[in-house]
Amino acid sequence: MLKTSFRLLLALLLLGATPLLAHESRPLYLQVEELPAATGSYRYHLQLKIPPSVEAANTPFLRLPEHCRRDGPGAQALALCSQPLTGQTLIVDYPRFNPSIATLIRVSLASGERHQTLLAPGETHWQLPAQRTSGDLMGKYAYLGVVHILEGWDHLLFLLCLLLIAGTLKRTLVTVSGFTLAHSLTLALTTLGLLRIPIPPVEAVIALSILFLAAEISRDRRDTLAWRHPVVVSLLFGLIHGFGFASVLGEVGLPQREIGTALLFFNLGVELGQLLFVALVMALFAGLRRWRAFPLARAQQLLIYGVGSLAAFWTLQRIAGF
DSSP: OHHHHHHHHHHHHHHTOOTTSOGGGOOEEEEEEEEOOOTTOEEEEEEEEOOTTSOGGGOOEEEOOTTEEEESOSSEEEEEESSOSTTOEEEEEOSSOOOOOOEEEEEEOTTSOEEEEEEOTTOOEEEOOOOOOHHHHHHHHHHHHHHHHHHOHHHHHHHHHHHHHHOSHHHHHHHHHHHHHHHHHHHHHHHTTSOOOOHHHHHHHHHHHHHHHHHHHHHTOTTSHHHHOHHHHHHHHHHHHHHHHHHHHHHHOOOTTSHHHHHHHHHHHHHHHHHHHHHHHHHHHHHHHHOTTSOHHHHHHHHHHHHHHHHHHHHHHHHHTO
């Protein structure tokens, strides 16, 4: 994996190199993009970018599987196939000789999948990964959801503040459920294209939501709305956090033919990660309460001051980045 990543980085640097660099160092670039097609058929746009070091008489071409028919000559063409290219071998052919240059291949499928590889000089064959099954798709997006929530420190700190302000188990369940419903709603609406909000202000408001709760906890005034009805706060700010979750899906991409499935399992992954975090925090606090010598109240106060300071820094940093 590390070797392939290094190769890809090297190829990208070479593609963007200035004319002062030697042409011989540039790789051959092949792009394959799947286009919409009638049921039972598959259509692909093919594009070759050939470095100047390759002689005109030795111009390479892409050899496709037997079930594909190339429509048009030249560096750009369409390929009509009776079967998908997934799992098939792509071959770059040179009519005279192989000039021993690297080949960068990028493939974009209608399902939303992206594949790329860098073939070493002298390599001309590459087998495109097989199409993922529904089970693979579910597992992938559920895993992405779990990883995102567990790596998202801003979301976790907001949850931590909710737990501290909710207090009892019953209030905690209601508050966390409100957060779940709210962010699931905006996650779905944004992913389906029904809502559009710029991400930088969303990220700033997420940081501000942590700062707000940290300030409420540090003041310890039990007559405020946040203390009396924490579910209202979790619902309102949960809507904003949902836009943040959606931005991750926007970066990863969704399979166009199974958007609903990918969205559902990403959200389930987020909820699973959220439940793991809540259970861990509640178990930790329960254990510390039994440890009579541990200054729990003082530790919580220091924790909230730290969370509030970090949230204030994030808020200013994200506003400055608009």
